[in-house]
Amino acid sequence: MQARISRGPSVALGLEDSGATPESVRAAFLALTKKFHPARFGRMPTDIQRLSNEVFLGIKAAHELLLKSFGVTTRGGSTMQTGGMPVLTAEVTNRTQQRPGTPPGRAPSPPVRAGSPPGPAIPRTLTPTKHGLGPPTSATPPSRPATPPQTSPRPGTPPPRPGTPPERGSTQRIGMAPVQPPHPPTIDPPTTRGTGDWQPLQRTTPVFDERVELQQVLDALGQKNWGAAKALLNGLAARVPASKQYRALLAYTRGREAQTAGRGEDAVMEFQRALQLDPDLQQAKSAMAELLRRR
């Protein structure tokens, strides 16, 4: 069945290219659904269930593409799907490439080069995504743009000011903005859409995870990048005002900075402040001990 799917939507549904009608497409889809719906494989081993899922996604994509080529819109929720369809085929390729090394739930997986040929274990027939499932009318845009289109440099956006409240400077680092406006989905390659609509929102970011940022802080401290550590900690402390830990770490960072700059007095003061805020802060304890020992 997978080989059939890869040979185009008509073949997938077992139809003649020329004689297909919306009715015959629908009938073929329903017949195949009865046979290949994943529920039929519900009691089988997981890998067979996964495969059945892929096969059925292919059947579904072929059905929707063919109906669309007749100008028939599928109902309700599937409008989005028809929109995403060309992109969707690209994903089939992608995932098939990844799967040998990517058991579910394990991240990150080995890098997959976009547009690179598939591994030897993958049937060749699955690769040409542009031609694989595209309708004969070639109404579909390319599944994956060869080069990421340029987004406008946003001349109106001011650079981050040095005095901006701490939460901004730091949180933006892990912010994400959709490249396309979220509604409505279109069949255009999403990346050709400007980011304009979303710029103002980016200024107020917060895609925020404390642990990730804390790790960044520790990394920055390891690299003696005091500025970065302080910026991150300022952000964390501002967002989690109840936590003394971040303020303690901030004081500790200032202490280390002072220490490196040879301002021993300041350093001691900062370490003391850190320990007042968090008496268990091991780093501050050792730094303090080290400083006092040297004296």
Add this chain to the structure above:
Amino acid sequence: MGRVIGIDLGTTNSCVAVLEGGEPVVIHNQEGGRTTPSMASWNADGDVVVGAASKRQMVTNPQRTVFGAKRLIGRKATDPEVQNLARRLPYKILAAKNGDAWVDIAGTPRSPQEISAHVLAKMKRVAEDYLGQPVTEAVVTVPAYFDDAQRQATKDAGKIAGLTVRQILNEPTAAALAYGLHHQTNQRLAVFDLGGGTFDISILAIENGVFEVLSTYGDTALGGDDFDRVIIDLLADEFQQQNNIDLRTDSVALQRLKEAAERAKIELSSAMTTDINLPFIAAGPQGPVHLMRELERGQLERACRSLLDKLLAPCTKALADAHCTPADIDQVVLVGGMTRMPAVQERAEKIFGKPGSKGVNPDEIVAMGAAVHSGIMGGELQEVVLLDVTPHNMGVKVAGDRMSVVIQSNTSIPTRAKKVFATTEDNQTFVAIEIFQGPAELASRNRRIGRFVLGDLAPGPRGRTKVEVSFTMDADGILEVNAVEVGTGRAATVTIEASSGLTAEEIANLGSRVAR
């Protein structure tokens, strides 16, 4: 391979069915009932009784008798609906370590999963007695509007009960399967499911044996319990005015009121008036006080008007999502005991312009549908298959706490969709991909179901580095999210393992206890 049973794990009652000769058959429990109360009681010595025996203890042992665990399952104790519920329940709700709503039974905190597991284990035994062979697999139904955590918690309850849940099936969909098995002409159905705790509405098309859900919508906090509560409040308020005693503060009196309210509600579905007779309900300064009065159907309907009004919006939404008008609907299938109430039937008829279908037992049809689905999985029913939808929006949190929807609600599953996102910072080295489920535009108002990080991005100006996020949802509603950096192909994948809040170890421990 053993048999797969179909279980309707209801808020108030549960029902089990199997497929025999291509026909779903409801199995009687050991007490002779075709449905079993979804209740469990813990005796002083720690023994557990389930079903009708537990229901009998409601009055004598109210603090240790749990009903309606389905309204708590997979929810947080801070959830406003849970808080609202907690004020009116005779048993205590507490927050587990992870914030989940658990039940305090004589000082022992118990998870709703464990309570539901006792009910499922009972249904399993009922089926085993009937079939004369061990049963280890089941299709269990849940309200269509249940979210991921609630579904996973139900699956875990099955695991504790010694059942592998082969599929979590939506209740209205199950009802449509059972109904449609004998009405296989091409048609459109509206399944109007008002159960003990939830209201679901699904619009389906049957076409050549393929049951395709067009849309589904619901209210997880509207059901028979709420109608009971209206009656309880009606009676208790009046009693308080007359006697200056609030019956709701006494758990035994509250339990008796609840029983009486439920009975009155059921009787008023066939009679125009009913008597409520609760002698010695409380002790006043002048001795014992009794609650005796007559309740009319009209009074009940007036008191429940605001609840009845809540039925309209989900129906309108479901019709709109299915691109249907009421005139497109060929049949309205009424499911759930509450649809026996004449006022509910009238509302359904008003909304869809036609009366509900006759000849359907609203208490049993869901379990029968689950059994039908087991036949689809087992291959006994080759000519029927079900195409369901995901009831919730699935998306990614983006800058500004916005939810960028990747899979829209009412998309037929399995499905795959993707979107491209850009960095918001120069030389951003990683993106945190947080996955949310729900209808709100602000991500934080939805339920976060997972997160992962795609790191080591190629440095570049903001907006230039792009990440393509694709969501794949299988027919069971399980989501896999995959992120690839456009250009370099650096990728990360995560399967969203919805967590019900119990660890594998806890499930195994509980499993050995429940099995005993």
